[in-house]
Amino acid sequence: MATRKLVYTAIDPYGIFIAIVMILSWLTSLLFLLQWHLNYTALVLYLGILLQTHLFTGLFITAHDAMHGTVSSNKILNDTIGWITSLLFAFNFYDRLLVKHHEHHRHVASDKDPDYHESGKLLIWYYNFIKKYTTIKQLVLMTISLQLLRLIFPLENLLLFWILPSILSTFQLFYFGTYIPHKDGHSHNNKHNSGSLKKNHVLAFFTCYFFGYHYEHHDAPHVPWWRLWRTK
Template sequence: MAKTRQKDYRGVAIAMLVVTCWAGLLVFLLRWSVDFRSPLTYLFLLLQTHLYTGLFITAHDAMHGVAAPGYPKLNRGIGTVTALLFAYNWYPRLLPRHHQHHRHVATAQDPDYHAGSFWPWYLSFLKQYITWWQLVLMALTFNLLKLFFPLENVILFWMLPAVLATFQLFYFGTYLPHRGEHSEDNPHKSGTQAKNHLWAFFSCYFFGYHFEHHDKPYLPWWQLYKAKEPDQKEVYG
């Protein structure tokens, strides 16, 4: 029986927190004096990458109606804004593709799946989700930002984190859980990370618990850890 979605503003508050942290840190870092000898430079790069990933994870929650449950217009608005902030992704385009992934996971009809090795799969993944108009908008934004901020800051803290976050989402949220053969009693054709909530959060907002996500897609990312069973089958790490 499908779960009834009750009105709940916790997802809205968490979405606002992710967007605020991403935007606030970006504004700070675009003006920050970069020192390539300082470990802070690389720590900030990783942190901004993690927040970029959080934007897409928030949009993903919206695709399942759990960013603002009970408020469909607000939920869609959150999904649209966070998807746009992540390299100008278009939420109405992402939405049907993601649900197609859930309906046809790890088959020829799955837009996220590619029956091949890592790099061909990654390139196939990018082709599914990157459009020419996104590249145009990113190029325009890049050229606008460099008029006001140092070029190295724009590259390090606006452009590079978006690229790394795409890799992070693919590696932990698609490649690791769906690669290889899955047993016949695995209805979601998905593996899962070994139980370690700290690593699961930092690696990809608990989406390494991927079998659990497919099994309970009504759980937002910040509650997904509750579904983790220590003896879950097909653990990959």
């Protein structure tokens, strides 16, 4: 029985709505947690860190969708969302991310792939991944922002709910979106040199917004994150 290939394009009317919901969810949660009176025995503190980590990852995933033109068919609007979510994700710059990400798609698991490391070793690979994507400009902007924000919010809250989640989300993105799918390189023996998480939509969403379905993403980069599960 023939199956119909699912095709989504940037004209999907929900793209902008999903992006705005992601940004507002991150901002609302952050503002609440930054004003919350810390109690290290309260479960909400640790859940708050996990929630903010997941929402930080969502900011990057939204920027990533913009890189593939799936947020909006209007290029200016699409790229504006990409710039906003990139900057909110620890002052990353959209134009720089855009170039590197498309290099990754063109040269998966090769020496021209900026996301790949031939060692296959988790910590070495993660170190090199962070080194390639972190700039002095970002660190300066984060430091200045922290000093300004501490005039309004408690430093401890800023460290726990803004700084720490932004760091943890880089590992979440790296581990589930880069390391696991590509650690075996060409041994995947498929045209995208990519592995894929076994079908489990709940796990796939909470680990990395369905990007554990990584072969599927490389095979259909025009599919936004919130539709990606349907390609599995």
